[in-house]
Amino acid sequence: MWITKQAQPTTLLVLTILLVGAGVAALFTGTIDIGVASLFDIARPDHDSARLIVMELRLPRVLLAGLIGAILALGGVVMQALFRNPLADPSLIGVTAGASLGASLAIVLFSATGVGLMSLTTVSIGAFVGGLAASYLVYQLAKRGSEFSVSTMLLAGIAITALAGSLGNLMDFFADNAALRQISLWRMGGLDSANFERVTVVAGPALVLTIAALHYRKALNVMLLGDSQARYLGIDVSSVRNALIIAVAIAVCTSVAMGGTIAFIGLIVPHMARLLFGPSHTRLIPAASLLGAFLLICADTIARTVLAPVELPAGIITALLGVPFFLYLLNRGAKHA
Template sequence: MFPSPPLPETGAPPQPPTSGSQALGVPGGALGPRGRAALLTGALVAALVVLALLAASIGAYEIPPRALLGSLLHRTGLGGAELDRVGESVLWNVRLPRVVLALLVGASLGCAGALTQGVFGNPLAEPGVVGISSGAAVGAVGSIALGLDVFGNWTVTVCAFLGGLLTAFVVYALSRSGGRTEVVTLILTGIAVNAFAGALIGLAVFRADNARITEITFWQLGSLAQATWPKVLAVLPCAVAGLAVAPLYARALDLLALGERPARHLGVDVERLRRALILVVALLTAAAVAVAGVITFVGLLVPHLLRMAAGPGHRFLVPASALTGALVLLAADLAARTAAQPAELPLGVLTALVGSPFFFWLLRRTRRGRGGWA
């Protein structure tokens, strides 16, 4: 489905000038870049496993972690014991689908954010900020409002993918000038696209009946409250395909970070690379939007935290962004459903409340670093 990554036959990609420890203000110590990356990866995996177990345990119906592990072992034929009838139903029909969906959506958004920043060569780029998430939401909302069922259970996902893909290429085309992506143009294009997408969604709401208005509201707020195993299976192929392909382009993204001209001299087909990665970003964004609605700022925040910890190398950054995105969204979803019990906070609203101040700080930091936006 995707073209093979254009990797040159030259030597290893350039090493970043500043290590992760130095970026955090810590003197370079015993651990090299690979050691830090391995340590962070292990810590992320361990934290993800622990948080997933907590998320499956905590809720209106408490399931002790030991009983939860017993049920998991019993289902896999490794011993353990079943929970009572209510506990089994809550765990396997409510909690676990939601946990798995949070992992898939968070991994997709985190990875899409790292790829978007690499493609545009801009630390402010993110599928939600530049309008790709809104474009995917328009595709999903349009299919709901029109009652489309062309692809069966895949209809919403396919429409979200097409909307995100079209938006990604429009933003890419409009934000380039003189062979480079301009910061101000990128942000203004994202603002315009988000506004236009909001107008289209408003028009869909105006024309929809009450039942479809409820569904459309779900996309606008962002939530995992309606997670089911069929929804997990519907989004799983898109998410897995995008997450599997993305790391193959890590080396080419490292070379692209040097600039387009040096990357071309080193054998990278820049335009082909960008088209392929925009396709991957649209696929990952569609996978997230199709089941969770518009959830912004995860793809912006996650790659920056990882760059501060381990440097800008994409061989670590791309897969680690998927892991960290899954961790962040799982934690956000747990907070959304427990912070105001018995009510549930909209997940998209919660991530925006946390991510917006981070974006303002990043905007000022980038402006100071570049000496203004001239």
């Protein structure tokens, strides 16, 4: 049973404090020790190295992790509501598989033409275009004139994901050793290339998705009852679904392009938020955003420090954290069945 309605604002405040605390802790946690005193003295001229580490390396990484975590979690909340399926997440509409194919294609093509090491900008653009193209194709396959079939979209997403995976394997076959390693690392997900430009790129879609989700929060509550009931109660189901799927697709494509494949955030975090706040999207949307940001910041901090000076991809940590919780949910659901 979730917490009482009266305690929910306090819980949201606690989550906000935990998020800020995790971000601050991540700023002075790493291979090079930056003490709390140095953290607050980085403006002094004699602290150039500390200022460089904190302001140019760790701060954008923390901000990017928070934004991507929030996008993936919020995308999961929206997709689970639209599909009325607790196992839905943003990858269901082909975003992740399409982005992976786009990134692989960019790496292999540029490697084959002798450009050498890939610029991350090129890979990011390839991932964004691939994810957006896959999402658009899945959405078009699910439309029948003015009608929209949720079940068809689910099946189309599975088919496009399988197709993109097969083409991605074909790219792996033709890739040389250097390109193959880069493809593998990108698919694991990582935030080691974070900078303020990437933060700016991700912030826009994150804001749009948040505004769209909050604007349609009551419509999402009604749509949980089914499309026919939502139409009967005056909800324009088609326009709500169109707006939210577009917002999710663009935001998630951007986040995957900037950080690679981050597993389980979009699937697990909505369940965690729902266990605390219940099914109402009025509280569920901000709670999932805060939890997603918090979880990915913590996962990235662990990835940077657990085997320091070696950095693990953040996607590995989120998978290791997400699988046990997912199994717990399955076991909990079996007991209540």
